[in-house]
Amino acid sequence: MRCGAAQREDERCRTRYRRREIGEEGQRRLSQARVAIVGCGALGSVQAELLSRAGVGFLRLIDRDYIEWSNLQRQSLYDEKDAGESLPKAAAAAAHLRAINSSIEIEQAIADLTPATVDDLLGDVDLIMDGTDNFETRYLINDFALCHNLPWIYGAAVGSYGLKMPIIPGKTCCLRCLASQPPAGAQETCETAGVLGPVTATIAALQAADALMILTGHADQLSLRLTVVDVWAGDIMQTDQPQPNPECPACGRREFTYLTGKRRPPIGLCGRNAVQIYDRERHLDLKELAGRLQSLGTVKVNEFALRAQIENFDITVFPDGRAILKGTTDVGVARSLYAKYIGN
Numbered sequence: 122m123r124c125g126a127a128q129r130e131d132e133r134c135r136t137r138y139r140r141r142e143i144g145e146e147g148q149r150r151l152s153q154a155r156v157a158i159v160g161c162g163a164l165g166s167v168q169a170e171l172l173s174r175a176g177v178g179f180l181r182l183i184d185r186d187y188i189e190w191s192n193l194q195r196q197s198l199y200d201e202k203d204a205g206e207s208l209p210k211a212a213a214a215a216a217h218l219r220a221i222n223s224s225i226e227i228e229q230a231i232a233d234l235t236p237a238t239v240d241d242l243l244g245d246v247d248l249i250m251d252g253t254d255n256f257e258t259r260y261l262i263n264d265f266a267l268c269h270n271l272p273w274i275y276g277a278a279v280g281s282y283g284l285k286m287p288i289i290p291g292k293t294c295c296l297r298c299l300a301s302q303p304p305a306g307a308q309e310t311c312e313t314a315g316v317l318g319p320v321t322a323t324i325a326a327l328q329a330a331d332a333l334m335i336l337t338g339h340a341d342q343l344s345l346r347l348t349v350v351d352v353w354a355g356d357i358m359q360t361d362q363p364q365p366n367p368e369c370p371a372c373g374r375r376e377f378t379y380l381t382g383k384r385r386p387p388i389g390l391c392g393r394n395a396v397q398i399y400d401r402e403r404h405l406d407l408k409e410l411a412g413r414l415q416s417l418g419t420v421k422v423n424e425f426a427l428r429a430q431i432e433n434f435d436i437t438v439f440p441d442g443r444a445i446l447k448g449t450t451d452v453g454v455a456r457s458l459y460a461k462y463i464g465n
């Protein structure tokens with residue numbers, strides 16, 4: 122005979138999660154599932170909210186970036202207070218999600234997914250959600266997922282257009298079967314084309330649905346197709362995935378070049394005129410750095426990041442030595458700013 126409090130807790134749980142498609146067994150599986158969300162921008166923040174409300178037991182939120190006012194147009198988990206304080210997305214998302222569902226575990230990782238960090242960040246999860254904005258990171262996820270036999274849900278959006286596809290090692294093709302190299306030349310980005318909130322919300326919701334099917338044990342019923350949506354044209358298109366390509370460098374030949382890459386060069390970020398420099402060896406005392414930069418411009422600092430406006434640049438520095446230098450796309454300029462203000 123269970124005590125009254127336990128019965129009430131069980132009843133609350135049943136009421137909260139009553140869904141025909143998932144059922145009690147599915148809900149139990151969800152409560153034990155571990156998911157990493159890579160990128161907590163427009164796609165990742167919506168995925169995170171849906172999965173936490175669904176009762177996924179453990180979520181790791183991975184993001185290296187901070188919240189800006191321009192994010193609020195589509196990143197529905199964040200508010201003006203978060204943007205005003207320039208909070209890291211992973212930390213702000215975790216705080217909002219804990220208020221939404223206190224019965225699950227939410228871990229924030231204010232970090233960049235690189236070959237050096239991928240084992241720690243993705244090594245102990247059952248499924249990976251793609252909320253990233255660049256091919257480099259997606260190929261790294263693809264390599265890691267193939268290597269460790271983990272399902273992941275690819276998704277991308279720009280302008281009014283987006284796509285999603287579930288990738289299950291051994292069952293479906295992989296991202297490099299679809300596109301063996303990153304797109305060449307100038308591409309439309311969130312910076313040049315912008316991106317509509319309704320399309321990122323749609324793609325993220327479709328990704329979350331795929332994740333719920335896999336995690337509740339219904340992967341065999343999953344639609345293994347590439348879904349393409351254009352919310353402005355009003356088009357939704359589904360095409361069969363290509364067959365896995367035996368010559369694919371990743372799933373065919375199992376050459377995990379993105380996983381074994383030594384160190385990633387600085388990359389321009391989607392959505393802004395900026396270069397990121399990542400220096401893993403360096404541990405910074407942000408308060409001390411703030412003191413040094415104080416006379417050069419406007420400096421704000423909290424435990425997660427330092428933000429300085431100096432000359433025409435907006436410089437954000439993290440405790441692990443990583444910096445985002447906004448106001449240039451020139452790697453050389455960014456490196457010299459880093460050397461000038463943070464150190465060689």
Ligand SMILES: [Zn+2]
Nearest residue numbers: 295298369372
């Ligand atoms: Zn492949």
